[in-house]
Amino acid sequence: MGTFKLPLLIYFTYYFLVLYLGPRLMRNRPPFSLKWVIIPYNLVMSLFNAYCFYRMLVGSRFGKDLISVHVSYQDPPEVAEENIRLTYLYCISKYVDMLDTLFFILRKKADQVTGLHVYHHTSNCRPRRRRLQHSNCPPSKKAFPLNNKSPKTMSCTRKYDLSNRVAIVTGSSSGIGAEIAYTFAVNGAQVVITGRNAGNLGKVAKRIEAAGGSAPLQVIGSLTDEGFPAQLIKATVDKFGGFDILVNCAGGASPNGAIDNPNLLAEYDNVMNLNVRTVVEMTVLAIPYLEKSKVGGNVLNISSIAGMKASPGLLAYNTSKAAVDMVTKTCALELGPRGIRVNSINPGPVASNFGQSMNMDPETFKEWQKNVFLKNSLIGKIGAVEDIANLAAFIVSDDGKNLVGSLVVSDTGFMLKS
Structure with a gap:
């Protein structure tokens, strides 16, 4: 030898x-x-x-x-x-x-x-026992760590890499906002969730942690309250030192949106304040921090196809979303050269709790979805909050780096058919 x-x-x-x-x-x-x-x-x-x-x-x-x-x-x-x-x-x-x-x-x-941890996926995929396997499947509740520490990151393959990013998601106590916060977190981002309902925020936070995401910062309050947007920004900076993504998702409609409704003007002011003014205010406050982002700043506004297609009885809401679209384009024009991308998602009908803002009970809203939304879908289904959240993750990730000033429609063909 x-x-x-x-x-x-x-x-x-x-x-x-x-x-x-x-x-x-x-x-x-x-x-x-x-x-x-x-x-x-x-x-x-x-x-x-x-x-x-x-x-x-x-x-x-x-x-x-x-x-x-x-x-x-x-x-x-x-x-x-x-x-x-x-x-x-x-x-x-x-x-x-x-x-x-x-x-x-x-x-x-x-x-x-x-050795951080490994997940067994039991929902939509079946990994062999003799070898570990990544998957695009969401992790099941059955997970085991390789050590005695609790898991800190997701082992399920991430669709989009949002690691080393901090995101503020307004209106994230329920609906689309909650799903966006969850999707960002499981794709590696640190998230700040905010809303008026402390109980719902707690549920969103627990869901994120159960899936392996980092515990989100919870800031309770209303964006329409004077001083709260600045308080939200300060809490985020104090916790993380800055942030990279702002998602303006908080919004609502009005049950008194018809032109001849005696309460129209009062409701108009409320809707415009929540849907438009808070978007502008949050964007203005975020600019100094988004400019300093090492991965590139992002502002994503959640608008609606209601800003592109008029609907009766929704004067205030239609007008507010059309305004958000113009805010998106103007901000993109001004902030793009400063390294900040601004875009919006314009969802069509989505199975969510949107009916609450119009004082609809859940059963009435479901009937409305069936008779109006589903009937006018080209593919025979209504969009889900997960669809919008995945689209949001794509837009703010490096995969969406060419999207600047875009109004991205996700409506299952609703505008073409209705």
């Missing part, structure tokens, strides 16, 4: 641990974090390979004997020389592979390797 007994022993040990023992340890869920075993081991192996490669370059017998494992002494000189050259390349590739593995683990992008 000569002087290459030690290199052979180390290589055989490496392949035994990585290819045989490693998967079994991970399947049996050891009570310790595997990163404290894998990281030092890969570091030692990387240093050992670097040393071997250096000794090969200086022509020592130790290095030559190491590569002679791959070279037959019976080969002609020219073949042996070629094999030695290929072996050098092989050793270099192994060294690079080990360094890549080390840095991959240090960046904590392989949760199932670092």
